Amino acid sequence: MPSPDPIQSQIDKLRQTLRHHEHLYYVLDSPSITDGEYDALVHELQALEAAHPDLITPDSPTQRVGGSPREGFVKARHSSPMLSLDNALNEEELRAFDQRVQGLLPNESYQYVAELKLDGLSLAVQYRGGQLTRAVTRGDGQVGEDVTQNARTIRSIPLQVVSEPPGDTVWEVRGEVVLNRRSFERANTERDAEGLPRFANPRNAAAGALRVLDPKITAARQLEYFSYFLLNAEGQPALDHHSAVLKELQRRGFKVHTAYRECADVEALIEFCREWEAKRDALPFEIDGVVIKVDSVDQQKRLGWTAKAPRWAIAFKFAARQERTRVLDIQVSVGRTGALTPTAYLEPVGIGGVTVSRATLHNEDEIGRLDVQIGDLVLVERAGDVIPKVVRVLEQAPDRRPFVMPRTCPECGEEVVRVEGESASRCINTNCPARLKESVLHFSARGVMDIDGLGEVLVNQLVDRGLVANVADLYQLTLDQLTSLDRMGQKSAEKLLANINDSRQQPLPRILNGLGIPFVGERTAQFLADAFGDLDKIASASEADLQTAEEVGPKIAQSITQFFAKPHNQDLVERLRAAGFKFTCEIRKKAVGLLTGLTFVLTGTLPTLTREEAAKLIEQAGGKVAGSVSKKTSYVVAGAEAGSKLDKATSLGIPVLNEEALQDLLRTGVPRAAEEGNG
Ligand code: IVH
Numbered sequence: 085m086p087s088p089d090p091i092q093s094q095i096d097k098l099r100q101t102l103r104h105h106e107h108l109y110y111v112l113d114s115p116s117i118t119d120g121e122y123d124a125l126v127h128e129l130q131a132l133e134a135a136h137p138d139l140i141t142p143d144s145p146t147q148r149v150g151g152s153p154r155e156g157f158v159k160a161r162h163s164s165p166m167l168s169l170d171n172a173l174n175e176e177e178l179r180a181f182d183q184r185v186q187g188l189l190p191n192e193s194y195q196y197v198a199e200l201k202l203d204g205l206s207l208a209v210q211y212r213g214g215q216l217t218r219a220v221t222r223g224d225g226q227v228g229e230d231v232t233q234n235a236r237t238i239r240s241i242p243l244q245v246v247s248e249p250p251g252d253t254v255w256e257v258r259g260e261v262v263l264n265r266r267s268f269e270r271a272n273t274e275r276d277a278e279g280l281p282r283f284a285n286p287r288n289a290a291a292g293a294l295r296v297l298d299p300k301i302t303a304a305r306q307l308e309y310f311s312y313f314l315l316n317a318e319g320q321p322a323l324d325h326h327s328a329v330l331k332e333l334q335r336r337g338f339k340v341h342t343a344y345r346e347c348a349d350v351e352a353l354i355e356f357c358r359e360w361e362a363k364r365d366a367l368p369f370e371i372d373g374v375v376i377k378v379d380s381v382d383q384q385k386r387l388g389w390t391a392k393a394p395r396w397a398i399a400f401k402f403a404a405r406q407e408r409t410r411v412l413d414i415q416v417s418v419g420r421t422g423a424l425t426p427t428a429y430l431e432p433v434g435i436g437g438v439t440v441s442r443a444t445l446h447n448e449d450e451i452g453r454l455d456v457q458i459g460d461l462v463l464v465e466r467a468g469d470v471i472p473k474v475v476r477v478l479e480q481a482p483d484r485r486p487f488v489m490p491r492t493c494p495e496c497g498e499e500v501v502r503v504e505g506e507s508a509s510r511c512i513n514t515n516c517p518a519r520l521k522e523s524v525l526h527f528s529a530r531g532v533m534d535i536d537g538l539g540e541v542l543v544n545q546l547v548d549r550g551l552v553a554n555v556a557d558l559y560q561l562t563l564d565q566l567t568s569l570d571r572m573g574q575k576s577a578e579k580l581l582a583n584i585n586d587s588r589q590q591p592l593p594r595i596l597n598g599l600g601i602p603f604v605g606e607r608t609a610q611f612l613a614d615a616f617g618d619l620d621k622i623a624s625a626s627e628a629d630l631q632t633a634e635e636v637g638p639k640i641a642q643s644i645t646q647f648f649a650k651p652h653n654q655d656l657v658e659r660l661r662a663a664g665f666k667f668t669c670e671i672r673k674k675a676v677g678l679l680t681g682l683t684f685v686l687t688g689t690l691p692t693l694t695r696e697e698a699a700k701l702i703e704q705a706g707g708k709v710a711g712s713v714s715k716k717t718s719y720v721v722a723g724a725e726a727g728s729k730l731d732k733a734t735s736l737g738i739p740v741l742n743e744e745a746l747q748d749l750l751r752t753g754v755p756r757a758a759e760e761g762n763g
Pocket residue numbers: 166167168169199200201202203204205206260312375394397399
């Protein structure tokens with residue numbers, strides 16, 4: 085027997101380790117190592133794979149985002165129909181369901197399993213020999229769309245299941261793809277920035293992310309997958325009890341929402357439903373009810389199906405958290421970026437135990453989409469911690485009045501402008517007191533500078549009394565100044581001062597986020613810190629340089645350079661430096677390999693690699709791929725029908741490689757002599 089290749093076993097070991105940590109992080113929500121340690125392992129594997137591309141396998145943890153954007157989706161038939169469920173809208177209907185089950189199973193004992201009804205979209209994922217081979221959306225229940233490339237980017241869907249006995253056994257998992265509220269909010273903020281209409285709910289956003297043609301976009305959305313069925317090759321339940329399926333799914337490494345409960349009778353079901361209806365807001369994602377299934381598969385079979393739904397299961401739907409009410413007025417408020425956000429002031433209405441008297445309308449485009457005017461009767465929805473929103477207009481008032489975006493800022497009277505391609509109108513006065521208050525609040529918020537005790541009431545006073553004109557002023561506040569404020573005792577003032585002091589220790593990503601640069605939130609701030617490790621470097625970087633950071637495109641880059649070009653922002657940075665902030669952090673290493681330090685531009689059609697595949701190989705070897713040719717480009721890789729980029733490369737004297745020369749470079753780190761012709 086040949087001795088095992090040491091590189092191969094090193095790679096195998098790394099992959100095993102990474103799978104273990106992915107499972108801990110994404111499935112069990114209990115990581116045992118830090119993100120940095122995890123990244124370091126990923127980079128180690130990437131570097132090894134880049135040096136040995138022949139050892140890359142599709143189930144490697146580095147290969148989740150692969151493949152190129154596609155033309156469209158291929159239809160695929162389900163192994164067995166994916167039907168929907170009948171609904172029970174109240175306790176009475178749930179009891180009626182139980183009566184029916186009892187009538188059809190006379191003199192038998194049976195039990196139920198109650199699970200949360202996650203508000204997402206269902207997805208069937210097939211495995212062959214333990215490898216993920218296919219993922220198909222529900223579609224019409226018989227035929228769905230093959231979204232395998234996109235599903236592979238969802239970290240709670242294992243690419244490989246080791247416990248599977250060897251051989252070609254086929255089995256299938258069915259479950260729900262969901263997006264948590266935070267990611268949903270972020271998706272909508274991004275849509276606003278791109279001038280696109282908002283997603284109405286997390287389900288639509290999840291569906292949108294799963295059905296895009298480019299898997300990179302799916303990956304960026306951070307979808308989660310909760311599984312609830314395990315089927316054999318024939319599309320039939322793989323085990324004889326549903327409760328056993330839920331345990332087996334977990335054993336195989338799938339994420340199962342552990343809030344399910346085995347219930348002996350309808351009273352226990354009702355208790356479970358009540359309990360979760362009350363607790364739904366505490367979950368990070370939306371649920372819209374409880375799914376109830378008869379546990380025994382044998383009994384399920386005998387209960388059978390109607391034309392559209394099983395008789396052995398039902399969905400208990402929670403009361404919709406929507407109410408009708410009237411729009412009394414629409415007013416704008418000014419945010420820290422100067423964006424004017426219209427808010428609907430409503431006739432107060434109780435929705436699921438909370439009185440709602442305001443709902444956000446986000447921006448003018450959204451008002452246009454809803455066609456809502458003052459006086460209209462509207463449907464308002466409250467969903468978890470998402471701010472209440474207007475769902476639609478139910479009845480236009482005869483004397484309805486349209487909302488008009490003010491031309492001047494309601495707070496400071498300065499001009500309001502709407503930049504082309506943006507959905508927000510903004511107050512252009514950077515010293516607008518409303519903007520200032522919002523920016524101080526953002527700066528001190530939890531997750532940013534964490535200055536406990538610095539809330540709205542206090543910030544209003546500090547700004548109104550001229551004690552704080554920008555966030556750096558916080559670090560010059562004295563105990564006397566603080567105790568002079570309304571409702572501020574000696575003790576609280578001392579505490580606040582200590583908290584302000586402590587915030588000087590916050591790391592670079594938080595400082596960056598705290599500055600309030602438009603489009604630079606928590607995530608982008610982290611990417612920038614990872615890439616540059618130094619605020620001064622970020623402040624002086626060109627737009628092109630900034631775009632080398634992950635997820636930073638032209639728009640964000642421009643926003644950053646514009647921010648740091650303004651003298652008052654430069655002054656702010658200097659004052660924060662003087663206050664003792666540390667502007668540097670460790671740079672998180674990107675893949676280091678033969679191509680580290682080199683920048684490539686790809687153009688035209690290569691003979692065997694797609695452009696995305698070529699980009700990936702370059703990046704895995706530590707190289708950078710840029711969108712346009714500049715003096716900083718190291719190589720242009722050109723294929724058939726290369727256009728203006730090739731011309732530009734030639735005029736700038738940048739070496740041009742064909743695919744073969746690129747492959748050589750990837751293998752050896754040395755380009756062979758420039759080729760005649762390309763493609
Ligand atoms: S069982 C035939 N279990 O709700 C069985 N569905 O209204 C059908 N859903 O299409 C599915 N959580 O998209 C099941 N724990 C759960 C669920 C669940 C959410 C969705 C699923 C289904 C719809 C039925």
